[in-house]
Amino acid sequence: MKRTTSNNKKNSFKQFFKAVGTELSDIVTTFKNGSWITRVSYLIMGFGNLVRGQILRGLLFLIFEAVFIAYMITTGVGWLQKMGTLGTEAVKRVYDPIYDVYVNVEGDNSFFILLYALLTIIFCIAFIWAWRENIRQNRISEELLGKGKKLTTTRQDLKALVDEKFYKTLLALPMTGIVVFMVLPIIFMIFIAFTNYDAEHNGYTVLFSWVGLDNFKNLFSASSGSNLGYTFVHILGWTLVWAFFATFTNYFLGIVVALMINKKGIKLKKMWRGILVLTIAIPQFVSLMYVSKLFSKNGLINGFLINMGLIDWPIEFWQNSTYARILVILINIWIGIPYLMLIATGILMNIPQDLYESARIDGANPFQQFKSITLPYMLFVTGPYLLTSFIGNINNFNVIYLLTSGGVVSNPKYTVFGTSASDTDLLITWLFNITTGATSDYKLAAVIAIMIFVVVSTISVISYNLMPSNKNEEDFQ
Amino acid sequence: MSDNRKHMGMKAKTTIGNTVIYIILVLMSIIWLIPFVCIVFESFRGENTGQVGYLIPKQWSWANYKALFVEDPDKTVQFMLWYKNTFIIAAVSSLIHTFIVLCTSYTLSRMRFRGRKALMNIMLVLGMFPGFITMIVLYTILSKIGWTGAGSVPGLILIYTASAAMGYYVSKGFFDTVPRSLDEAARIDGATRAQVLFRITLPMAKPIVIYQILTAFMAPWGDFIFAKYIAHGTSAGMTVAVGMQNLITKSNNSAHYTHFCAAGVVVAIPITVLFMFLQKYYVEGVTGGAVKG
CATH class of the missing domain: 1.20.5 (Single alpha-helices involved in coiled-coils or other helix-helix interfaces)
Known part of the structure; x- marks a missing residue:
């Protein structure tokens, strides 16, 4: 299994370079063999389209080129030049003797330099792609005309957008959204991980600059003058422990509950199911925050226990890190079982009944049936779901934050540059606190986000290769 | 015997x-x-x-x-405002969200084009980054237009809908089960791709459309991380989730704990009724989504 993956990787690298090679040689041969119209198109994009009568395509190419050149000359080049330093002059306060006041003289802004430089780079890539497309269209046009065929008209081009090219129309809006609001910010944050951008170096009054791999070194070295490395390793450890328990307790208990409700002879199935589904319907933040308050020092649980005479003093559930950790897992079970019950019910109904029939004839007891039929079947069908919910739990902000933000005391060992973390914090809640506190540390947030990505992608790759539905696809067919 | x-x-x-x-x-x-x-x-x-x-x-x-429905002199309990904010965000973003998800999932399920596999892989990898990290950039940009703090409603709508395409999985799973032969028959009769979508596939996709609208409508009520970051401590720009959490922080708890309880009941009732009403579609979507991964 492993060998094939690594082979695939090598092949895909090879394929990539091969593809680049063919593109380049295609560009050269098209120039050599092409007519003068094609050759002019290398300089003036869309020229070929315009001369050959495809007005719309030609105009689009031409306008794009004009806009690109104008942008690059006026501002684009400037941003790229500043990208190396991320600005040299911060905003300054200068004394104005005429009015006897201090005024701000605008300087550079590192944040926007980096942002616009990034946009410029993406614009350049888009331009190269368009230029290549322009050449390709010239070649295709020449081939078609050489064979005596006709080129598509503008009207046909437009019509194709609701027919065979309909996917372009449909994907235009969704992909723009993803590029602008996911891809760009993520690339930007990856850059930030290599700068010293934080509340002090805010890019305006104090500029930030490139620091190379320093942030990553700080994260892994023990002697960086702070507890950063210690905190990171311990929070990562708890994140994984939490994700493991949160995923698997819910999963198995959810199956058990579904089995109990679906068992032959149990009456009022709809009612039991309904009660659990009701708790899905109630917005999670209401139930989480309320349950968190139930367990607080003067909450109902402590009040009840004292009234019953079971304890004399309130138990500080959220102040004790072990209690708090157990409690978040237990409350997560309370939140999660209804979902798993629904999912498991749907899947259990699809298990071929004759499997159970023959198991009964062979004398298997209910537990054995569960172990050798129900569980393998469930694991087979829900393997990918387990993986996504494990990853979801690594980033489960809501449960941890809403349960613990009110009361959990932070661990003094986890203090990093003025922001603290508690024993129940996950990487994602830590990241949130780092970016919102008084000492917002964006560079550290970026580094942690990258580390979360590394952890999640590693787990995904490993478990995807271990997954039964991936290995023996036909076990249950 | x-x-x-x-x-x-x-x-x-x-x-x-x-x-x-x-x-x-x-x-x-x-x-x-x-x-x-x-x-x-x-x-x-x-x-x-x-x-x-x-x-x-x-x-x-x-x-x-x-107390929830009268003006609070301290401006701590602005429940009506939070409710209005959340409702507008939920209503608008559920429509846009559903539209985007349907476009993406239908395309990826039905059409074959160059780069389709690559696109799906890129989205998979993007999904492995914690989405919250995009907020540091987006907050700065949105605050320039004034869509943060008190004016956070349009900002949050944008954030909830912009990368909606990432959640195409469940409804792609649904479209995968609609037989292709229907499309092909219509195509032979001369229907364009767009006509196939609007006249044949969409009318059959009612369950998945309702599922998408329902989940997208419920999401802003429960989201916390984005809403809190965008509102940035400004009470007027909060959603109910953020506002209510604000009521039970250490400094507010003794004065507003019961207000929080009442707000919880007021928020939960309409959402719960809506959910129970459309429960069937939700269950179908959830089970389908889990099986297909």
């Missing part, structure tokens, strides 16, 4: 088994429902607005509910 006894034994065993199951189910129902009973009781408490160690109010009153 011995056969009969064995049969009796089996029967007794199932009865015992079922009794145990009934006991567990009753206990579970109590555990699952009791917090909601408690919150209703506490929301009617008149004698103390903080946390007390007992459940049954000594003095029943509507005061906590009234």
